[in-house]
Amino acid sequence: MTTGTSSSTPMNPPPALPGKVALRMRGISKSFGSVKALTDVDLDLVEGEVVALVGDNGAGKSTLVKILAGVHPQDAGEIELDGHIVSIPDPRTSIALGIATVFQDLALCENLDVVGNLFLGREMSPRRLDEISMEVRSWELLKQLSARLPTVRIPVSSLSGGQRQTVAIARSLLGQPKVILLDEPTAALGVAQTAEVLDLIERLRENGLAVMMISHNMEDVTAVADRVVVLRLGRNNGVFDINDVSSHDVVAAITGASDNEVTRRAGRHSRNLSVDSEEELDS
Numbered sequence: 001m002t003t004g005t006s007s008s009t010p011m012n013p014p015p016a017l018p019g020k021v022a023l024r025m026r027g028i029s030k031s032f033g034s035v036k037a038l039t040d041v042d043l044d045l046v047e048g049e050v051v052a053l054v055g056d057n058g059a060g061k062s063t064l065v066k067i068l069a070g071v072h073p074q075d076a077g078e079i080e081l082d083g084h085i086v087s088i089p090d091p092r093t094s095i096a097l098g099i100a101t102v103f104q105d106l107a108l109c110e111n112l113d114v115v116g117n118l119f120l121g122r123e124m125s126p127r128r129l130d131e132i133s134m135e136v137r138s139w140e141l142l143k144q145l146s147a148r149l150p151t152v153r154i155p156v157s158s159l160s161g162g163q164r165q166t167v168a169i170a171r172s173l174l175g176q177p178k179v180i181l182l183d184e185p186t187a188a189l190g191v192a193q194t195a196e197v198l199d200l201i202e203r204l205r206e207n208g209l210a211v212m213m214i215s216h217n218m219e220d221v222t223a224v225a226d227r228v229v230v231l232r233l234g235r236n237n238g239v240f241d242i243n244d245v246s247s248h249d250v251v252a253a254i255t256g257a258s259d260n261e262v263t264r265r266a267g268r269h270s271r272n273l274s275v276d277s278e279e280e281l282d283s
């Protein structure tokens, strides 16, 4: 079981935050017509920390990210950055406020090379592209992430899934953000590529960013997250310190059940579970 200091449920207080709060959301609600995607959601992101945002399909995870990315405005609630209340009416404002978002589809241009993708839309010189400066900056960024790419002059279409994810993350870092939001960064990746992306997430934490990663994979969550925030049916359903919680308890918070087929299976395979995989749910 979780304890009062390691988790928050409707009954328990949340764990103490481990550092300086970079971003705070309070009472966030969002409806799409009659669908209540989010109701009264709170979230804190702390500098130098990785938060895993988990929840079943339709729990509201992407909606929360899109509110921070300036894609949808919230209907109610406040967002605070560095102690100041902000409104995020559009993606440009989100980036200007120091929030970087890497969406699941990555939105890279297949035919452009790595440098072209990194600087798409923000070429350094307004009149003439300064190719050398952009290439140098590209290498600096990738080095900062300890990323392994053969060359920055390779078209993105020739890169592996993990390398593409690296390029998308590197691109989001160009604005020198304080907060980075990653929607399912490992969903489409194999074992080695997943390890590469998880390493990269650790580099982001070491660089002092407040990192939030959406994931359905408990193995990835336990590998890199410091805290786990659970959404269920658009509401908060627990905040857990990763050191004090089992996968079983996280899955129970995700499903809202303390004893059902999914949580029993989680108990047996506590370190390798994808809660929304059909195999887990159907068998």
Ligand SMILES: Nc1ncnc2c1ncn2[C@@H]1O[C@H](COP(=O)(O)OP(=O)(O)OP(=O)(O)O)[C@@H](O)[C@H]1O
Residues within 6 Å of the ligand: 032, 035, 036, 037, 055, 056, 057, 058, 059, 060, 061, 062, 063, 064
């Ligand atoms: N643009 C939209 N218009 C209408 N309904 C939407 C829209 N975006 C999300 N929703 C609804 O809001 C709810 C939350 O969706 P959201 O995409 O945030 O869930 P999620 O937790 O990211 O799920 P998944 O794990 O499947 O990605 C769902 O019921 C979804 O159908």
Ligand SMILES: [Mg+2]
Residues within 6 Å of the ligand: 061, 062, 063
């Ligand atoms: Mg989603």
